[in-house]
Amino acid sequence: MEQVYTPSRMDSRVTSSEGKALPSRFAGKRVHFIGIGGSGMNGLARILLDCGAVVTGSDPNPNAQTLDLIKRGVKVSRSQLGELLSADVDLVVRTAAVPEANPEFLAAKRYGIKSIKYAEMLGQVMQERLGVAVAGTHGKSTTTAMISYALTQCGADPSFVVGGTSPQLGGVGSRSGTGKSFVAEACEYDRSFHNLRPTVALLLNIEEDHLDCYSGIDEIVQSFRRFAQLVPPDGLLIANGQDARVGQALGDLPTPVEWVAIDREATWSTRVTSIDSGRHAGQIVYKGKAAATIKLSIPGAHNLFNATMAVAACHACGIDPQAAADVIGRFTGVDRRMTEMGRCNSAMVVDDYGHHPTEIRATLRALRERYQPKRLFCVFQPHQHSRTRFLLEDFATSFASADETIVPDIYFVRDSEEEKSRISAQHLVERVNASGQHAIHLANFPAIVEYLKATIGQGDLVVTMGAGNVWEIGRDLVAG
Incomplete structure (x- = not known):
């Protein structure tokens, strides 16, 4: 018979500071975030703000998180031209998506402000x-x-x-x-x-x-x-x-x-x-x-x-x-991880972020177990041409749990135009079909929505899957 485990707490590790901010070397420092609206970036901005830093930022697409920062006194610019920068800013943090040719990043260089990427800033905060x-x-x-x-x-x-x-x-x-x-x-x-x-x-x-x-x-x-x-x-x-x-x-x-x-x-x-x-x-x-x-x-x-x-x-x-x-x-999951969107023609519509062959296999199996659908339709949007090309043979066998896989054009991000020309969604569809599964290529979202509305019914399950904007198809399906 197994012994029952008795916990031994590491008492000093998670005790709070009784509501007080933890000591930080960033207290009193002026830190500017280029792309402050990103999930990780606004999280770091909040942490530095609570540590006593003076935070500013920019983002061309304000969201709920940037509005929350503005309510807390953070100045946020919608342009990225450097109007919130000055020589007394101590540090500029930029996301990996911000190129070195970005006007605000170039303005920071002209001021002689030290600049680091998000991951490095994450490490410095983590170190404390x-x-x-x-x-x-x-x-x-x-x-x-x-x-x-x-x-x-x-x-x-x-x-x-x-x-x-x-x-x-x-x-x-x-x-x-x-x-x-x-x-x-x-x-x-x-x-x-x-x-x-x-x-x-x-x-x-x-x-x-x-x-x-x-x-x-x-x-x-x-x-x-x-x-x-x-x-x-x-x-x-x-x-x-x-x-x-x-x-x-x-x-x-x-x-x-x-x-x-x-x-x-x-x-x-x-x-x-x-x-x-x-x-x-x-x-x-x-x-x-x-x-x-x-x-x-x-x-x-x-x-x-x-x-x-x-x-x-x-x-x-x-x-x-x-x-x-x-x-x-009691945890009910992260958004875009087997997230129920609603119903269309009495069929359940689910959205998932999976974009790697192993994730696709695991998610489709889990959906089979959870819903036991009459038919499972997977709308898979490949993410990046390079990933699709490098993992093509693995992708080709990853949809075995789906009755039909519908593939729109590949979501284009980061890759070069040369890479884009080397593979297409049709190549993936051909490999999936060659592996004994059933796949079709419908290039754009409206065509996929129209096809599914004419095809699915009671007892069916549709999952939109991918790291791009494929969730829009699920949204449009359940909207009626």
């Missing part, structure tokens, strides 16, 4: 706190949101930056808290996560992606290893014990590692006890002792793994595993 960084090819947003929600509900008052929004996190992707913990996604694109300074790092999985900036899987594994090496010897690595590439990345590092697995032995292991409409329940065991039970509100075996990783991270922050598991069990 108990940084919890969540890395992996997929699952980052959901796991980061689970941790953030659990820490918030368990009284740790964290700060966080999530690459998506969730109603349970206030409908925003970031928050500035008075607790010591700071949870953030660690993105491998362009090696940006090498700028972070975490005390606790999670490695969810390692697969081929972003092959426009990596030569292949070996270089990706080495990049994750470099990220893991940023965790100090007295920190903690929480890692997927069922992913050989994660094991390869962490080999021989001096930092302690807690391995996570489902239905097999590991430091943290969850044994599945039941599945109800795709929602998993399980017994979480820590170092051989029963630590918690969990029952998820969201479907998918992959989410049980994400939840176990999140419980392990919360424990590293001093939270009792059962308390964390109870909260995570």
Whole structure:
């Protein structure tokens, strides 16, 4: 019979400052954000504001987050011409999407103002706190949101930056808290996560992606290893014990590692006890002792793994595993992750952010389990020509759980015109059909909406999927 786990809290790690801002070297500094409306950028702006910095910014597309900053006294310009810059600004922060030819960035250079990218700023803020960084090819947003929600509900008052929004996190992707913990996604694109300074790092999985900036899987594994090496010897690595590439990345590092697995032995292991409409329940065991039970509100075996990783991270922050598991069990998901949009012709319409073959497979399986549809229609918008070309054969077999896959033109971002000319949506459709599945190419959104309205009915399920603007199709379907 298993022993029952008794928690040992790390008392100093998540105690708040009794509502007071944590000490920061940015207090009194003037910091300007180019692209302040972005989820991560406005989150950092809020944190610096709470630390006593004087914050300004610019964004051509104001949103609810920028309006909230304006209400707090932040000056925000809709142009990016540099009118809020002056020689006494201490630092300019820009998103990776802001090119060096940006007029405001050039104005900052003329003033001689130090400029850094978002990822570097994220690392500097993280260094002042108990940084919890969540890395992996997929699952980052959901796991980061689970941790953030659990820490918030368990009284740790964290700060966080999530690459998506969730109603349970206030409908925003970031928050500035008075607790010591700071949870953030660690993105491998362009090696940006090498700028972070975490005390606790999670490695969810390692697969081929972003092959426009990596030569292949070996270089990706080495990049994750470099990220893991940023965790100090007295920190903690929480890692997927069922992913050989994660094991390869962490080999021989001096930092302690807690391995996570489902239905097999590991430091943290969850044994599945039941599945109800795709929602998993399980017994979480820590170092051989029963630590918690969990029952998820969201479907998918992959989410049980994400939840176990999140419980392990919360424990590293001093939270009792059962308390964390109870909260995570109530977590209803991140927007654009199997999000119900409504109905069309009595068919359910769901939207999802999945844009990598592994994500597509996991999501389609989870949707099958959750809804048990008569027919499953997947509208998949490929994201980037380079990703589609590099992973074409993997994409070709990833739609097996769909009865029909509808592919609009590829969402064009970051790639060169030369890259754009090398592959099209029709190439993907041909490969999907050659693999024994059924796919069609309908170039534009109105044509897809018209086709689906004439085709779907009672008992059917439509999922719009991709990292671009494919969600607009779901919106138009349910609008009538």
